[in-house]
Amino acid sequence: MDAKLAVIGLGSIGSMALWQASRLSDSVVGFEAATPAHGRSAVGGDTRLFRMVYLGKPDYYPIIERSRGLWADLEAETGQEILTVTGGLSIGTANGSFITSLLEATRITGAEHCVLSREEMADRYPQHNLRPDDCAVYDPRAGVLRTDRAVSAAVAAARANGATVLQNTPVDSITETDHGVVVTSGDRTWTFEKVIVASGGWSRRLMPDHLKAVTETHRIVLTWFIAQDGMQFSPEKFPVFSRLYGDRSLYGAPAVDGVTVKASVDGPLDGRGRETPDPDSVPRELTREEVEKVTDIVTEFFPGLTPTIVRSDAFPDLFTEDRHPLLGWLNENSRVYCATGFSGKGFKMATGYGHIAAHEALGKQTIDGLDFVRPDRFKTR
The missing domain is CATH 3.50.50.60 (FAD/NAD(P)-binding domain)
Known part of the structure; x- marks a missing residue:
């Protein structure tokens, strides 16, 4: 051996x-x-986003809990800052299926959270352009992983x-x-x-x-936008987020470099439904449809971001049935x-x-x- x-x-x-x-x-x-x-x-x-309030099978929750402690162990062992706690926002229609499902998940798992009304969101996180019937589930232990x-x-x-x-x-x-x-x-x-x-x-x-x-190898697309005021989108002021409204969905992270905000479409048009048989030749360039979709959503959701993609990339990952x-x-x-x-x-x-x-x-x-x-x-x- x-x-x-x-x-x-x-x-x-x-x-x-x-x-x-x-x-x-x-x-x-x-x-x-x-x-x-x-x-x-x-x-x-x-x-990547780290979240304790997670819309998924409750059986994942013990793994998330274990992971949180182990991220701290890795930081202590290596002296590297890896997980920056920013809090996390899950934004959707009040009483809609997304928010209702999240709250049901927290009831089962016991994940710490609070619900923010549209008015509370507008006061605390004005970076988000909210619809009249929006609210958010706030996750105080969420953050961004390097x-x-x-x-x-x-x-x-x-x-x-x-x-x-x-x-x-x-x-x-x-x-x-x-x-x-x-x-x-x-x-x-x-x-x-x-x-x-x-x-x-x-x-x-x-x-x-x-x-x-x-199993299939799929293509995951990520996009970044410039913040007009980088301080407003800093990790101290701008939590990681996911947002769902009808067929529009977006997730992202603060400007860890002080300039660019990650804001990427999460759904069929982000490439996750697109098989890439050869992981060594994943198409890195976005299609016109992908560019238009994410730009349109960012224009609506974030008036403080310049609605032009300044960086994008695509990566392979293995998906199961x-x-x-x-x-x-x-x-x-x-x-x-x-x-x-x-x-x-x-x-x-x-x-x-x-x-x-x-x-x-x-x-x-x-x-x-x-x-x-x-x-x-x-x-x-």
């Missing part, structure tokens, strides 16, 4: 799995096809703990044997007791056919553990997912309540 555990892909989830595994074992190797936090991975885009900094810090921490990191080493295949897992890159091979596959949009190449059939991740062993006898398929919404919980993957792959702990993300839910397809 070359080591107990290999982690393939050191992006959003793999970097965190490597860091967590390095705290549990001194026999861990990470494989990265390029370099950690490289510009073409799903890590790209500078920031993606590149997070991944780089996790890999550095893993190295400091004794993990080996192999950069510019794309994995061509993984083969299970009676005694371990053989990992091949070019003309080199290694053998490990267990392997975690966490290579995002590139994971399909290493999957069995039944999981290839229920049911939009829940693949987190667990390929099957009950497998030595290959999946940590992929996060469907464009994994980064906020990356530390929690990394913790689960590392502990389960190294046999330290099995986490209950995760049947909805286990890969074997697709085994009968």
Whole structure:
């Protein structure tokens, strides 16, 4: 054996799995096809939203809670500021389905929150152009995550703990044997007791056919706009946000650089419905439809932003058929553990997912309540 555990892909989830595994074992190797936090991975885009008030399956909430503590651990271990607490706003029609569903989710999970009326919103957050029937759910523990900094810090921490990191080493295949897992890159091979596959949009190449059939690599589009008054959109004054009104949806983050505000369409026209068979050739340029859609929404929602896209980019991520991740062993006898398929919404919980993957792959702990993300839910397809 070359080591107990290999982690393939050191992006959003793999970097965190490597860091967590390095705290549990001194026999861990990470494989990265390029370099950690490289510009073409799903890590790209500078920031991601962290939210405790979350419109999703309540079973995610314990992972979000664990992730929040682990982000603080990573900051303490590396001296890096990764999660900036800004608060978070979810804006929609009062008594509409979006707000009603959010409040039902908070009732089940117990997430701290308060409801802000249109008048309270206009007073506290005048950056938003509100409709007469708007209100917001405020999340005091929400914030903005620095993606590149997070991944780089996790890999550095893993190295400091004794993990080996192999950069510019794309994995061509993984083969299970009676005694371990053989990992091949070019003309080199290694053998490990267990392997975690966490290579995002590139994971399909290493999957069995039944999981290839229920996954697709999709394109995620991000856009930025210039603030006319950068101070009004600073992290101190402008919480992360998501907004839904009819077929118009937008989410974003404050101007962490003091100038540009991330404001990106969230829905069918943001590219998430667009399959990209080759993650190495994701179209980076926005279509005319994409430009018009996001510009139109930003013009209405934010009079304080210049309604011209000043920066945009697109990144690949692996989506599953049911939009829940693949987190667990390929099957009950497998030595290959999946940590992929996060469907464009994994980064906020990356530390929690990394913790689960590392502990389960190294046999330290099995986490209950995760049947909805286990890969074997697709085994009968």
